[in-house]
Amino acid sequence: MSELPDQGHFALFALPVRFRLDEAALGAAWRALQAQFHPDRAAHLSAVEQRRALQWATRINEAYNVLREPLARAAHLLELNGAPVDLERNVGADAEFLAQQMQWREALEDARSDANALAALAREIEDAAREQQDALARACDDQQDYAAAAQWLRRLHFTERIRAEIARFSSHRMTNGTAANC
Amino acid sequence: MTYSEKVLDHYENPRNVGSFDKSDENVGTGMVGAPACGDVMKLQIKVNEQGVIEDACFKTYGCGSAIASSSLVTEWVKGKSIEDALKIKNSQIAEELALPPVKIHCSVLAEDAIRAAVDDYRKKQSGSGEAQ
Numbered sequence: 346m347s348e349l350p351d352q353g354h355f356a357l358f359a360l361p362v363r364f365r366l367d368e369a370a371l372g373a374a375w376r377a378l379q380a381q382f383h384p385d386r387a388a389h390l391s392a393v394e395q396r397r398a399l400q401w402a403t404r405i406n407e408a409y410n411v412l413r414e415p416l417a418r419a420a421h422l423l424e425l426n427g428a429p430v431d432l433e434r435n436v437g438a439d440a441e442f443l444a445q446q447m448q449w450r451e452a453l454e455d456a457r458s459d460a461n462a463l464a465a466l467a468r469e470i471e472d473a474a475r476e477q478q479d480a481l482a483r484a485c486d487d488q489q490d491y492a493a494a495a496q497w498l499r500r501l502h503f504t505e506r507i508r509a510e511i512a513r514f515s516s517h518r519m520t521n522g523t524a525a526n527c
Numbered sequence: 528m529t530y531s532e533k534v535l536d537h538y539e540n541p542r543n544v545g546s547f548d549k550s551d552e553n554v555g556t557g558m559v560g561a562p563a564c565g566d567v568m569k570l571q572i573k574v575n576e577q578g579v580i581e582d583a584c585f586k587t588y589g590c591g592s593a594i595a596s597s598s599l600v601t602e603w604v605k606g607k608s609i610e611d612a613l614k615i616k617n618s619q620i621a622e623e624l625a626l627p628p629v630k631i632h633c634s635v636l637a638e639d640a641i642r643a644a645v646d647d648y649r650k651k652q653s654g655s656g657e658a659q
Contacts, residue, residue, distance in 0.1 A: 432563040433632055443558040446567045450588040499562040506565025 353425045354408035364422055364485035364494075366412065375409045416505065419481055419498045428491035430498050439500070446503050453511060467511050474504045530591050531625035537595035542602050545584040547571045555648025557640040561632055566593045570640035572604060572612070574648055580604045580612055585640075592630040596620050596637035609645050 355362045358374035380386075382405060387398035411417045423430050436443065449470060456462035477500055484494035530538065546569075547554045553574050560567045566589025573582040583601040587594045599620060604612040620626075620634035 430562075433561070436560050436562060439560070440558055443560050443567055446560060447558070447569060447586070447588070450567065502562040503560060503565045503567070 354411050354421055355425075357405065357408045358412065360412070362422065362425060364415075364419055364482045366415075366418065368413070371409070371412055375405065378405045415478060416498065416501055419485065419494065419501075422485055423491055423495055423498065426489075426491050428495060430495040432499065432502060436499055439496070442500055442503075446507070449507055453507065453514070457514070463511070463515065467508075467515075470504060470508055470511065474501065474508060477501050477504060530595075533624050534591055534595040534626070537598040537624070538591040541585075541594055541598040543582075543584045543598065544586060546586060547573055547582075547584060552651055553648075555644040555646070555651070557643030557645070557647060559636055559639045559643055561589075561593075561636050563632060564589065564593075566590065566633070566636065568593060568597050568636055568640050570597060570600065570637070570644045572609075572641075572644045572648060574609060578608050578610075580607055580609060589636075590630075590633065592624065592626055592633040593636060595624050596626075596633045597640065599623060600637045600641060604641060609648065612641055613645055615641055 353362060358371055358378070360367070360370060360374065379402070382398050382401040384395065384399050384402055387395045390398070411421050420430055420432075449466065452462075452466050456466050477497055481494055481497040481501065484490045484497055547556075549556050549571075551573070555572045555574065557570045557572075558568070559570075566587065568585065568587045568589065570585045571583065572580045575581045583604050585597040585601050587597045600615065603615055615638060617631070617634040617638040620637055621631050624634070626634055
């Protein structure tokens with residue numbers, strides 16, 4: 346077996362380095378690599394080679410999990426292009442977007458006892474998430490504007506968060522919505 | 528995650544939750560957010576003619592540490608000049624609330640919120656200087 350490659354995850358699966366993903370191709374490439382490097386298949390080999398097979402299997406799964414998850418994939422793509430998104434950096438400059446976030450959070454609070462309002466808010470946020478993801482794809486793949494892509498990715502993180510909160514609320518109908526384990 | 532007693536105190540009894548009129552000339556509004564966890568924080572200050580923050584309020588959607596950080600900051604900035612308010616450092620907030628390393632970004636968020644609120648206030652004042 347060869348050494349672990351230190352190139353991007355896309356190369357591991359022989360996929361083009363881009364945001365828009367052929368999910369079927371990723372799945373097929375992942376299964377093929379899994380079969381090739383599964384630790385069970387190394388059972389008859391030396392301890393060193395068994396360990397290496399395990400490293401490969403781990404590396405393959407890590408890469409797969411990054412690529413199939415859109416936000417993680419975008420972050421990886423930005424890093425490969427030398428424009429890493431700094432999610433720890435606070436956003437204050439994106440005032441209009443933050444005002445929108447506030448408004449959604451308030452709407453979610455108000456919608457707690459109103460199933461129709463909650464469904465309408467969920468739809469609005471789903472639409473926004475789709476638009477943001479489309480814009481992210483355009484910035485990455487069509488315009489190669491990675492600064493803009495980073496901005497969309499930061500926004501998507503907020504939108505994902507409120508989506509998760511709505512999902513949690515819809516399933517648990519819990520009360521204190523400001524409490525969340527971030 | 529276990530919260531410190533001070534975080535729990537602010538979380539269970541948040542100080543100064545609310546909103547001021549955003550269009551009021553003497554009000555500065557700071558809005559910040561942390562993409563890593565999706566928290567959003569709004570801090571507002573009301574400044575008098577002497578440049579002293581006479582009132583402050585906040586609204587935060589986020590974890591207990593983010594709520595506690597902003598709640599604490601509203602208490603700390605009240606009675607301070609805007610210059611002194613800007614001297615509040617996230618390390619002081621983190622220390623007061625005994626935040627663990629993974630929650631330091633919540634205190635950074637609160638510090639950034641003060642700066643954003645002061646910036647907004649100053650922008651309003653310079654835009655209408657003769658109003659004083």
